[in-house]
Amino acid sequence: MSKTFGVPWPDFNDGLAYNDVVSASDSELTLIDYYSSKHKNSAPLQGWLQRINKGQITVDGTVVTEPKTILRAGSKLVYHRLPWQEPDAPYLLEILYEDDDVIALNKPSGLQVLPGGLFQQRTVLTQLQWRANKQNSLPACQESHSVPVHRLGRGTSGILLCAKTKLAKTRLAAYFADGTSVVGSNRDADMKSRTMRKISKIYRALVNGILDKDEIVIEQPIGMVQYPGVAKGLYVASPSGKPALSKVAILERDVQGDHTIVQVLWF
Incomplete structure (x- = not known):
């Protein structure tokens, strides 16, 4: 009899801490100038101002709420991202x-x-x-x-x-x-x-429809597309993707359910 384990997820996670060390070239920058220039993809200037004002940033272990605080080389900065509800x-x-x-x-x-x-x-x-x-x-x-x-x-x-x-x-x-x-x-x-190899991976997939041939070579290009919740996106079949080549074998045909189970032979 199989065993299972797992704890239900809490409504909110514990947040995250992002660490930085001020370099010599960045010394004398203000706290807001540092974050708004070094991490502008995370939030715009106004967003970083709000985070600083809320006490979400520490400098050498001390909460700093003054955006114009001058930084020193070697100082340890920590941005504490607030907890959020994950999907x-x-x-x-x-x-x-x-x-x-x-x-x-x-x-x-x-x-x-x-x-x-x-x-x-x-x-x-x-x-x-x-x-x-x-x-x-x-x-x-x-x-x-x-x-x-x-x-x-x-x-x-x-x-x-x-x-x-x-x-x-x-x-x-x-x-x-x-x-x-x-x-x-x-x-x-x-x-x-x-x-x-001492360990090998076997990939199987459930395909919509019934495939007639016992083995099929797939030459569909694979490319990256944006996908919700995945920062870098997903690799999927895409006409604009890079050339790809793989071969699959048919393991089972479910005519009633209109599905075919295939196993990757190589890719």
Whole structure:
């Protein structure tokens, strides 16, 4: 019988702290000039004025609310972003396998693996850390270090392998890296490298419609598009994208549901 764990997400996260150190070239700048010039993409001048007035910025550990405060070289600046409500995301994780070193999870679609963009707390990493802190059952010689060792896209479901110690993380990361340095047009060399890997990834997808051929080569260009909640956007099929080549095999045809399950052979 499978086990699940997870704590419901609080309404608001804990906010974020962004650290800066004033360089020699930026000394003698005022606090508002520093933030409005160095971090103008985060907020306009008026926005930074509001943040300073609200006491969201500290200089060397002291809250500073005077925008014209002169900065000194080496001073440590911290901007404290206020807590916010992150978009909805699943929180329950199914355990597929676990021992003293690793844990394999069934990651649901809609849950981000690591912090990024609007999702800073609602991630697999957070749930792993909360679980490790609650259990704290590792031997004294092993330091708790529960972290994912690879990524799956937020919208992708599947097996996510996580390390429970620093040693396990180092070794698993090396296993995933085996063979990944082979790039270019030499397909035979690439396929050989894949078979030599200690860990391999298998991607499957549910396709709308029924595919007649048992194997299909896809030459659809892949490009970046803007997507809500993803700061850098998503890579999707796009006529303006870069050339791409992949091959899939048909695993199952669901005529009644008008779906086909495919598995990527290479890409």
